[in-house]
Amino acid sequence: MSMLNKKTVKEMDVKGKKVLVRCDFNVPMDKEGNITDDRRIREAMPTVTYLLDKGAAVILMSHLGRPKGEANPKYSLEPVAKRVQQILDRGVIFYNDEMVTGDRTQELAKDLQPGEILLLQNVRYRKEEENNLENFSRELANLGDIFINDAFGTAHRAHSSTAGIASFLPSAMGFLIEKEVGFMGKALENPEKPFVAILGGAKVSDKIGVIENLLDKVDSLLIGGGMAYTFLKAQGYEIGKSLLEEDKLELALSLIKQAEDKGVKLMLPVDSVVAKEFAADSEHKTVKNEEMPSDWLGVDIGHETIKLYSQEIKGAKTVIWNGPMGVFEMPAFAVGTKEITRALSECGGTTIIGGGDSAAAVEQLGFADNMSHISTGGGASLEFLEGRILPGIAVLENK
Numbered sequence: 001m002s003m004l005n006k007k008t009v010k011e012m013d014v015k016g017k018k019v020l021v022r023c024d025f026n027v028p029m030d031k032e033g034n035i036t037d038d039r040r041i042r043e044a045m046p047t048v049t050y051l052l053d054k055g056a057a058v059i060l061m062s063h064l065g066r067p068k069g070e071a072n073p074k075y076s077l078e079p080v081a082k083r084v085q086q087i088l089d090r091g092v093i094f095y096n097d098e099m100v101t102g103d104r105t106q107e108l109a110k111d112l113q114p115g116e117i118l119l120l121q122n123v124r125y126r127k128e129e130e131n132n133l134e135n136f137s138r139e140l141a142n143l144g145d146i147f148i149n150d151a152f153g154t155a156h157r158a159h160s161s162t163a164g165i166a167s168f169l170p171s172a173m174g175f176l177i178e179k180e181v182g183f184m185g186k187a188l189e190n191p192e193k194p195f196v197a198i199l200g201g202a203k204v205s206d207k208i209g210v211i212e213n214l215l216d217k218v219d220s221l222l223i224g225g226g227m228a229y230t231f232l233k234a235q236g237y238e239i240g241k242s243l244l245e246e247d248k249l250e251l252a253l254s255l256i257k258q259a260e261d262k263g264v265k266l267m268l269p270v271d272s273v274v275a276k277e278f279a280a281d282s283e284h285k286t287v288k289n290e291e292m293p294s295d296w297l298g299v300d301i302g303h304e305t306i307k308l309y310s311q312e313i314k315g316a317k318t319v320i321w322n323g324p325m326g327v328f329e330m331p332a333f334a335v336g337t338k339e340i341t342r343a344l345s346e347c348g349g350t351t352i353i354g355g356g357d358s359a360a361a362v363e364q365l366g367f368a369d370n371m372s373h374i375s376t377g378g379g380a381s382l383e384f385l386e387g388r389i390l391p392g393i394a395v396l397e398n399k
């Protein structure tokens with residue numbers, strides 16, 4: 001089953017209807033409840049403005065954090081209501097309903113007029129949500145006439161507001177999910193070649209499914225970040241105190257072998273920035289794989305690796321990147337990630353950044369506008385790239 005053949009919001013007759021839109025407004029906040037990155041909110045707005053322009057009333061739903069089925073002011077969506085209001089420059093009705101779908105909310109939904117927006121309280125205030133229980137799915141569905149899922153970041157969860165609700169209403173995907181599935185789906189199903197994948201981040205174990213799925217599709221696979229050291233160790237190199245997943249050594253060898261068999265160019269770092277300790281101000285230097293000191297640890301890819309990887313990226317027509325090349329949160333060890341970001345922004349092909357830390361790194365380094373697509377989902381984009389069917393999309397009506 002493909003996720004590319006789902007109905008989109010444009011195929012629904014929404015005029016005069018109340019449209020329930022599931023968004024992923026799970027945005028990072030500081031201790032005072034100020035939103036520190038509103039990209040997920042901004043990315044959801046095209047669907048909302050489209051619906052308002054078409055004469056629909058919009059009821060927005062989202063979770064925020066993990067309140068575990070209980071009302072908790074720390075996880076209130078009120079700051080999100082204010083931000084949506086600012087971005088759209090129009091009113092957003094928000095009522096702090098601990099039941100989410102209680103009497104007052106039902107009244108507000110009933111009275112909602114075309115062109116108006118109501119944001120429900122955090123759906124995870126209800127314990128039924130994450131268990132995808134029918135009673136809560138039905139309560140949500142009863143508030144409106146049509147269900148649009150635009151919460152890509154939560155599309156890998158089968159919850160009441162992402163999946164269950166679709167049993168009770170006509171349903172389709174919003175523009176954000178359409179965009180995410182469009183970019184990543186095309187890369188997986190029909191990529192322009194050469195197709196290069198870059199995988200980094202902390203752990204091999206998080207990326208096994210992605211590596212295995214991509215090995216059947218890419219021309220080259222570039223590995224960096226902490227996960228590279230398990231591969232290097234498997235090849236017999238000293239890796240000092242670098243990250244190691246002892247139980248993945250054999251798997252690493254098997255993946256290298258699979259790449260060979262499939263004619264995929266699997267590249268590993270040839271040099272690293274090593275630090276004496278895991279600290280931003282640690283003494284550090286660049287060494288070749290053969291020169292790794294036994295009591296230091298690898299924190300970034302080295303210059304030579306940057307050069308080789310950049311050359312490989314240069315001719316690519318499609319690039320998918322998930323996971324930073326080093327400990328980019330510490331400026332001294334962000335060079336590899338930054339240079340790879342630069343190579344992507346200059347390559348001229350379609351560049352797709354997985355969510356999570358890679359997206360954060362690209363934004364932090366100021367290259368966000370140069371990428372074709374930055375996913376709004378971390379876990380969801382990984383599962384998508386693993387070739388798994390995302391339940392929040394699977395439940396939607398087919399074209």
Ligand SMILES: Nc1ncnc2c1ncn2[C@@H]1O[C@H](COP(=O)(O)OP(=O)(O)O)[C@@H](O)[C@H]1O
Nearest residue numbers: 201202225226298299323326327328356357358
């Ligand atoms: N060489 C390394 N040693 C330790 N941690 C690393 C190394 N390279 C990258 N990391 C860390 O990996 C984390 C990101 O990994 P991960 O969560 O797998 O990425 P993503 O969220 O993009 O999938 C970052 O916090 C980064 O500091």
Ligand SMILES: O=C(OP(=O)(O)O)[C@H](O)COP(=O)(O)O
Nearest residue numbers: 024026153154355377378379380
């Ligand atoms: O932020 C999210 O996931 P992500 O950090 O993997 O992108 C989503 O909102 C899903 O949240 P969840 O992992 O609590 O279900």
